[in-house]
Amino acid sequence: MQYKSCQWVNRGIEFRTNELRLCCYGYLQGRETEYQTTIKENYHGEIFDWNEIFAIKEKLKEQHKQGIYLDACKDCIYLHEKDWDEENYINHFTFNHWTKCNCNCTYCYTMDDKKKFNSYKEYHLYPIVKDMFKKGIIKKTEESCIIFGGGEPTILKEFDKLIDLFLEKGCKNIRINSSGIKFSKSIAKGLKLGAISLVISTDSGCKETYEKIKQVKAYKKVWENIRKYAKAQGENNLLKVKYILYPGVNDNYEEINKWFDEVIKNGVKAVSLSVEQDWYNTHQPDFTPEIYEQIAYMEKRSKELGLELEIYCEALAVLRESNFPKSDKSQF
Ligand code: SF4
Ligand code: SF4
Secondary structure (H helix, E strand, C coil): EEEEEEEEHHHHEEECCCCEEECCHHHHHHCCCCHHHEEEECCCCCCCCCCHHHHHHHHHHHHHCCCCCCCCCCCCCCCCCEECCCCCCEEEEEEEEECCCCCCCCHHHHHHCCHHHCCCCCCHHHHHHHHHHCCEECCCCCCCCEEECCCHHHHCCCCHHHHHHHHHHHCCCCCECCCCCCCCCCHHHHHHCCCHHHHHEEECCCCCHHHHHHHCCCCCHHHHHHHHHHHHCCCCCCEEEEEEEECCCCHHHHHHHHHHHHHHHHHCEEEEEEECCCHHHHHHHCCCCCHHHHHHHHHHHHHCCCCCEEEEHHHHHHHCCCCCCCCCCCCC
């Protein structure tokens, strides 16, 4: 039946540190209502009855057919009109059941209380996913996606086992963000198969800036691992190295050019570009000409170097405001 709904209400699940949710996007409509996307509270890795979850989804789908939406969903960008099938299955996952990380990015939300975020225990997800495959709850479709949030995924005890299971079952579109500090053979395998896309944010082209932002001594190691992943990947360039423009820290052409040098030197073919979230939130819509020019410069440079470029929505928003006066540091 044709109606406006979303993949996550129909087929999605998010595993969080202490609950299950429909998705991880409820916060986009405001922190006050995001709790409405919770479908099971106090959850810590127990096997549960999927009929309970599908009953909640059925109720929401019926509401969507009548044009009724949760406040947390009303203006969501993921709502769209299509012919939704009636079958109950899961093909959208977000794993956010841990927050521990082997890096200390100064812009990370976990920096509010790193000790607390690093102390949350991960729960066992491998048996849950295995059980889902056994019961036929997971269905692979063209639209399937598996997202690892976190925390740093490669330090999860079950990470390689879980990835191997998804790969074994032929799953694709597995999206992983990693600090790049720990090399994972299963990620390399997934890159080779074209089943995993990996983003590693280095934000710097030299050790000093890296250590200032990341607060760990791992610059060399991370680029070594990037080089290994770049070698392992198949033809579709699913490894992306990211630069988050962080005003006052790495927003200068010298750093940006050094970063491009590392990208090329280490065999990377695709890059991503974003703007630090807090800076973005406090400055929008009054961005500076300097940031605009640096984003435009990185876009131009990527093209010149033959790199695929993905621009995140924050940087795109800056680019859209193209009426800036030229700055003193302009490279154009
Ligand atoms: S409409 Fe948006 S917030 Fe609501 S369940 Fe779907 S993706 Fe999540
Ligand atoms: S790598 Fe990601 S999770 Fe880890 S500290 Fe940096 S931003 Fe946070």
